[in-house]
Every structure is written in C-alpha cells, then in structure tokens.
Amino acid sequence: MTSISFDARRARLSVAGECDAVDQELIVEAIEAFVRLVAGRSLQLDLTRSTSIPLEVATAVMTVCRDLKANGVQVDVRAIEESPVARRLDVARADIGRPQASE
Numbered sequence: 001m002t003s004i005s006f007d008a009r010r011a012r013l014s015v016a017g018e019c020d021a022v023d024q025e026l027i028v029e030a031i032e033a034f035v036r037l038v039a040g041r042s043l044q045l046d047l048t049r050s051t052s053i054p055l056e057v058a059t060a061v062m063t064v065c066r067d068l069k070a071n072g073v074q075v076d077v078r079a080i081e082e083s084p085v086a087r088r089l090d091v092a093r094a095d096i097g098r099p100q101a102s103e
Contacts, residue, residue, distance in 0.1 A: 004030050011038040016049035024057045028064050035073055042074040050085045058092035066096060
C-alpha cells in the first residue's frame with residue numbers, strides 16, 4: 001500500500017510503501033498539485049521510503065517531472081541509491097530520453 005504525505009515547510013512530497021500500477025494517477029496528480037503550492041521553490045519528491053515501483057509508474061513520474069522542468073519548475077527526485085526504486089527510475093529516465101520509433 002502506498003502512502004503519500006506533503007510537508008509544505010520543506011516542500012517535500014513523500015511516497016512510502018509499495019507502489020502499484022493503480023497508484024500511478026494518484027502520484028502524478030499529487031506531484032502536479034503540490035508543485036503549485038511550492039511556487040518559486042523546487043519540489044522534493046522523496047521516494048526513499050518506497051519499497052517498489054512498477055516501470056509504468058516510474059515512467060509516469062519521470063515524464064511529469066520532465067514536463068514540469070520544461071515549464072521552469074524543478075522537481076528533485078530522491079530514492080535510496082542502488083535500490084530497486086532507484087534502478088527503476090534510472091530505466092524510466094533512459095526510456096523517456098529515447099526517441100520514439102516511428103510507425
């Protein structure tokens with residue numbers, strides 16, 4: 001089960017527990033909502049207490065962070081180094097950076 005909390009003083013959105021595919025929309029919506037509350041500051045997305053994250057959720061998270069950055073909003077994503085979550089985020093970062101195959 002995923003738990004999401006927000007600390008406005010630290011501009012930190014924390015996601016804890018095991019993320020499932022059904023959590024994707026909730027996490028993305030939380031990022032989009034709370035980034036507005038920290039206007040002018042970077043949002044810290046803390047995944048250090050997440051135990052797992054499916055690739056599709058990691059890709060959605062990294063995509064929304066990329067899109068926000070393109071609009072001048074920084075989201076700093078943190079995960080425990082070399083953890084399964086960090087590795088999944090690295091794969092997602094690489095995947096969204098690749099050009100899409102033409103049909």
